[in-house]
Amino acid sequence: MKLIITDMKNFNIPVDGDYTIIRPQGNIHHCVGCFGCWVKTPGKCVIRDGYESTGNDMGKCTELIFISQCCYGSVSPFVKTVQDRAISYIHPDFVLRKGEMHHKRRYQNVITISAYFYGEDISEAEKTTARNIIAANADNYDGLVKNVCFYKTARELENMVL
């Protein structure tokens, strides 16, 4: 299953195969750093606004696809809010990977990450930061990077199949 997290309210991009999409629908609350998703309701965010189960959705996916405006090399606030609220995908305990501290797995699936960034004037520095962050995400999810692409407008993405 593909899990698509996007800030596009109107999503018109064809997708091949099964997928779940998380996009702006109603208000989303930002992560408050309570760690309730690890110690109160393990595996699920304690804020019940419709976006509490992303960690579980990530546990079911094989491919994680971000489609987001590029904001200074980061994904956009909406996509980042979903990501911040989904740390229950991983376990609170630490492990060492590639000589660095990361979190232990909660699930057994290996996620392959694709990121499609759009924005009128994405600088080279921002592209480098975005690539670095997606690679770091893959390390933290103990997954892999498939590709990181940049587009001037979200509309250009409609010509492709995810």
Added chain:
Amino acid sequence: MKIALINGSPKVNNSASGILLADLKRNLAKAKSNHHSVKTQIKEISLHNPIVSQESFAALESAEAWVFACPLYVDGLPAHLLSCLIQLAETDWQDHQIQIYGIVNCGFYEGIQAEFALDILQNWCLKTGLLWSGGIGVGGGGALGQLPTLENGHGPKAPVEKALRTMAEKIIQCETQENNYVSIAFPRFLYKLAAQVGWRQLIRANGRKIRDLGNRPDPKLHK
């Protein structure tokens, strides 16, 4: 000079960002005593939510240096702080000559893991006309609340304290610094172990069993 200390943690109380800013404030007072001609005024600003209040904006507008302190969230800045940066970028800061410093703390042991979050702040500065002046990536942020600050460069917080002292000097002298990545002076394996003990205490305090730490809400996902 007016210095804005910006707490970008979503946590209102007891955040590592708050501790680091309090330590920086103390170091700014010390640095000021070494440079008697510099008069400083510190404004403490909270960005715990995705909206920058009018009051915070006015305080920021009048400052000559801004210091952001925030936790590392999923290899970047917390989403709410990113929203605040986007709002602040609606103003053209080119003529304000404001210097921006960043302190990003992470729960991981290695401060270098905060590198890309500092890069986001730097990229934001380039887009908005603010002057990126360097940052600190702090590893072992989860322990900062439990560790004492000892004078004379001793104790497990000594490397963090040293980095904050250097940053305070740079701020007072309106200078830039290279990004500085530090970890607490505490063995990594003990930090890892202490974190594991901490999570077990917390889950039990919430009335759950230790094995629940590994729960998967969807039973089909249990092997």
